[in-house]
Amino acid sequence: MSAVAKSWVWLVFGFMYLPIAIILLFSLNASDVMAFPLQGFTLDWYAEILRDGRLGGGFLTTLKTAFPVAILATLFGALAALSLTVYPMRFRGGMVVILLLPFLVPKLILAVSQLILLKELGLGRGLWTVILAQAVIVLPFCTIIIASVLIRIDLRLIEAAEDLGASRWECFRRVTLPLMRNGLMASWVIAFVLSSAEYVLTAFLSGRAQPLSVLVASDFRFNLSPGLNALAVLIVLGNIALVVLAETIRRRSGRPR
Structure with missing residues (x-):
């Protein structure tokens, strides 16, 4: 270099x-x-943050949001990735365009449109509306991550399993799923981090259940406390710990037994 x-x-x-x-x-x-x-x-600012019950409640709300978002986005991202790479599907180009639309549409427009849709359906704002909205915008990331793993799979392995008498489900469970395991894990971690950091959609759709991102943004507007710096450091350390944990699990699961 x-x-x-x-x-x-x-x-x-x-x-x-x-x-x-x-x-x-x-x-x-x-x-x-x-x-x-x-x-x-x-270290007083860290102690102040840990004693703040309001931020603690926002952190729990963030976890209640990020875990379901990561699961939903990874699940549907895996299905979409399988349709695009492994199993034959008509109109793949159209599906790719639909999946990439959240990249192209500004989040503010997505938030306003989803808020109007919820109002027309008679649904109130709450935690589940945030989960569904965030899953939509995180889905393209998960699809791309999982597809990048699946595209490197040798499809002849699946064909060999079918020739040996395995059903479609057995081929998926015994061949495809183990090979895409790392992609699923990476997708879940990325989805969790993106969900915990999402602000625009959350601010529009959260209602009274306010995750940590909304609380922190509100505090930055009215009170620039050094305790928020400590909170930011704790969030960064938490994300690093999550990535390290995922990588440790990946390496241990990949070791021969």
Whole structure:
């Protein structure tokens, strides 16, 4: 790799991670004024966040939303990916266009349109409306992740299983599913992270059940507390722990026994 390429890579990494490092520094600053120079070292902001029952309730609401979203998006993403890569299907091009529409339509328009639809159907805003709306916008990511794994599968393995007398379900359970396991795990993790960070749709459709993203955005508007820096660091650490856990499970499950 040339020196120019290395410099560009480090510049990109710096642009991505330097703001997180600055937030980490301010979360440990003894002063409530977020400015340099730092006034000392303290963990009081972390203790303040952990004692905040309102944010704790928002965190539980986020978990109640992110887990079902990750499951639904991964399930339907797997079905869509199988239809696009493994099993024959008519009008694949049309299906790809439909799946990619959430990429092309701004989230604000999606949120307003879904809010109008819910009103016409007589449904109130709540946790389930947020789950369904988030699953729609996360679905394309899950489909692409799983399809990227399935597209590398040698279809002759499935044909060999069928020639040996396996049914369609047995071929899927014994051949296809083990080969797409890593894609399913990666899809679930990405869906969980995207759901926990989603704000626009959540703000429009959450109603009284407000996840953590809505609460934090509200606090940033009216009270720029250093405790929010500590909360941001905890969220980043939680996401890192989730990725590490998923990778550990993947490696252990892939070891020969």
